[in-house]
Amino acid sequence: MSAAIERNLNAGRDIGQNNGREDGRPHLSIRGLSKIYETRTGRVEALRAIDLDVGYGEFVSIIGPSGCGKSTLLKIVLGVIGYEAGQAFLHDAPIVGPQIGAGMVFQQPALPPWRKVLGNLMMPIDVLGLNRRDYHARALDLLETVGLTGFEDKYPRELSGGMQQRVAICRALIHDPELLLMDEPFGALDAMTREIMQAEIMRIWRESGKTVLFVTHSIDEAVLLSDRVIVMSPRPGQVVREIAIDLPRPRLGGLRQDPRFQAYAQQLRELLGLTEPGATE
């Protein structure tokens, strides 16, 4: 187990979210997981023999070329698609079927346009058949943490892309899942908004103590945010290497100038085969 995991396990304990951690099991545990799609043109092997552990309160990024099965892996963890071989556990429960203990954020906010911001936050509450009134205060708190106080009665189309994505993050957190799954959540945002959102997700993660599994195309983003980066190969997706990012927190945007940051980025670039002179992410 890496130093980063240790540290974050401890960080999680400090926050007080220690349910199920005394037995030393990781939050998410995947062993020998394979996924094959049957398509009209034949079988496509999306994932091959994936091994992955994510500790409680840890921030882990998955990086890899397009089509390497990163998104597929997140959907398997969410329990909305199946897998052919191997095992996947959330703590001690095998992942079979949807996992309410996980919240999902995609690249597109996917907010139903007919629901106002507050209604969108309440979508999971309605789906789960819970009482909206019990979650009203939490919804307003979440909106406050992302700076959207006063926007409860706006329709999604009245918000900018960054604001819509903030709403999507709040929606993923409303029912208080312990695991946050993020599939390139900032990939559709402009560069400036993206940096602001990176700072926000680090703050939300720190304050909430959630475990985050984060898929990204951006080397820079992976190094900045993560405790550990999982590098995946082109299809069939396999884990090439895990790299612990041992940089102090809280991390600010200026950390990008730090030689240690750049060394990690360079290491990832090499692992992803982007080593030609001048080649960047």
Added chain:
Amino acid sequence: MGWLRSRWKSILFFLFLIVLWQVAVDSGFLLRFIVPSPTDVLGEIAGRWDRLLMHLGYTLMIALAGFVIALAIGVTMAVLIAHSRFLAESLYPILVLSQVVPTIAIAPLLSIWFGPGEVTKLIVVFLITVFPIVVNTTAGLLQVDDDLLYVVKGLKASRWKIFVLIRLPNALPSLFAAMRISITLAVIGAVVAEFVAGSIGLGYVVFTGAANVNTRLVFAAVVLLGAMGIALFTAVKLLQRVALPWAQGTKEGEA
């Protein structure tokens, strides 16, 4: 006032055409008994107002009733088609067949089977209006954002919850788009039905007027039918604005 500001060009051009028409008839360029002037038509409408109003009321009732029946059955069919591949495969061909056979051509047959009364007319209106409703609503029910579906499936949403919370509201804009098409088709259907069956309604007025070469009466009925079509179309648009405030601003406002 904003309405006037955005439309004044088309209103002005419309008035210009009316004046041109009036001058063409008054100057003898067009023969008055073949093409009556706008004032002739207005005079005809005013002179026969009571009778025409009765005919108009009847046609309006047929068009609206047929439209509502098509709406109820069409939405139900769309739900069934979206729900089950089996039903989609068995219902769709019949639906398409009902569309490729011109309703106007089978209207006389319907008149023989069901008599010259309201039943025949409602069936004609139904057949002409149901297709856009089924096709559009089905598309709206099925074309749901995949990511949104994953989000709610991850929360163990049942098929019923997905239908009520996502598919149904998702289909409303396409349903209203279909309603705008169908409401004008409903007027056409009612007129066609009145051509072939019965002795009442504006369609009947047009038919008999033409048979007697009473062009003033035909024009009067046509103008009233046009006004009815515009009124119904506008009513559906206003209804959408009230019912779906979230779906505004994409068609006219922003473009």
